[in-house]
Amino acid sequence: MACKIAIIGGGSAYAPGLINAFIQHAADFDGAELALMDIASPELEIVQQLGQRLAAAAGANLTITATTDQQVAIAGADYVLTTFRQGGFQARRLDERIPLHFGVIGQETIGPGGFFFAMRTLPVIKRIVADMARLAPGAVLVNYTNPTQIVAEAVTHFSRVPCIAICDQSQDDARKLRHALAMPEATIELESIGLNHATWSTRFTINGEDGVAVMMRHSDAVLARGDVSARVKRQFRLTREYGRLPNSYLQYYYYREETVAEALAEPQTRAEEILEALPGYYAHFREQIAAAVPHLTHGRGGSIFGDMAVEVLRGLVRGEGAIHTLNVPNRTALPDFAPDRVVEVTARLERTGATPLVQERLPATVVGLLHMLAEYQWLAAESIWHDDPPAMTRALAANPLVLSLPLAQQLLDASRRAQV
Structure with missing residues (x-):
C-alpha cells in the first residue's frame, strides 16, 4: 500500500533497525514513503543514506526522505511513528543519577526518572498531535517514545488524534x-495484561508446556548461574512467589532495596554505557553506506525494536484484524481498571486504531500495585500536559516508589536545577 509514514526520531541509532524491518515487509508497504525527521541533522543524514542503500540492495520499493522540519515530515502522513528521546542520553543520565541521590531507583520509564522524562517528552508530543490534526487529519499516532503509558494517557485524554502506544519489553x-x-x-507464547512495564502473564507456555512449571523446574539452576542477570533471577523469584510471569520492570517495586543498592554499586548508569557505545553504532552505519553490499549487523535495540513497530504498522495498513499486545484505552477489556485508563492488553488492529479484547480479573495480590501505578500515570500526564507545578508534585508523590510530598518536591527541584 502506498502510504506515508512519518518517523519522528528518524536519526536515532534505533532507526536503521526499524528501516530494515520495513524492508523485510516491503511488499506490505509497496511504494510507501518513510519520512525520517530528527533535529540531529548529521545522524539523520547517515540514517537516510544507509536506509536508501539497504532498500536499493533489497530491491524494496520504498522512498526514504529526511527532514529536520517536523511539519514537513507530518504533512500528508497516514501514520506517525514517534521514537524520539527529548534531551538525548545526557538527559537520561540525569534521570538515572538524580533519584539515586535520594535513595530512589533512577530509571528512564518508572519512578522519578520516568516522570522527568515525561516532563521533556509531553511538550513535544503536544506539538506533534497539533501538527497531525492540522496537516494530517485522520492519521494514526503510533507511539514508541517513553514513558509510553504517560504519553498515551495524555494523547487519548487531551487530543482527538487516534493513538496506539507500543512496547517490546515482553518480547525482550x-x-x-x-x-x-x-x-x-524454545517457542514461548506469552500474553500479559496490566500496564506498560507492569504486566502479569495470563497465558504463558514454553514449547507447549505451562511456562511457570518449566521455570520452576529450572529455577534452582538458573539462580545459581553466574551468567544470568540479577534482573532475570528476580523474575524467577517473583514467578515462584505469585505463580505468574511478571514484566521484568516489576523488580523495581518488589525488590526496591536490592535494585537501588545494585544501581548505586554500578560504576556507570545505563545511559552512560550507551553514550560510550553510540559512536561505534554510527561508525558501523557509515561503513555499510560505503560497502559494496550493505549489511546491518548491529544497532540500538537489535531486531526486536524494528520488528514490533513494523508489525503493528503492517497490521494497521492491512486492516485484517491482527492481534498484538498494545497500550490503548481500556474501555471494558480489563475489569480491574476504569474505562478511560490506558492499559497494556491484547488488542485487535483495525486501519484507524485498535480494539482491546476482554480479559479476566487479575488476583488481588498483584492488582493493588497496578491501581496505584495507573492513577499515578494519569496524574502525571494531566499535570505535565497542563504545566501545573503543584499538581506535578502531587502526581510524583503518588508514585509507589516515592509516596512523599517533601521527597517529590526535592526530586523535582533537583531535576529542574540540573536541566538549567
Missing part, C-alpha cells in the same frame, strides 16, 4: 528467558 523478556533456561530455540 522472552528472549532473556530462553537464555536463562538454556533453551535458545
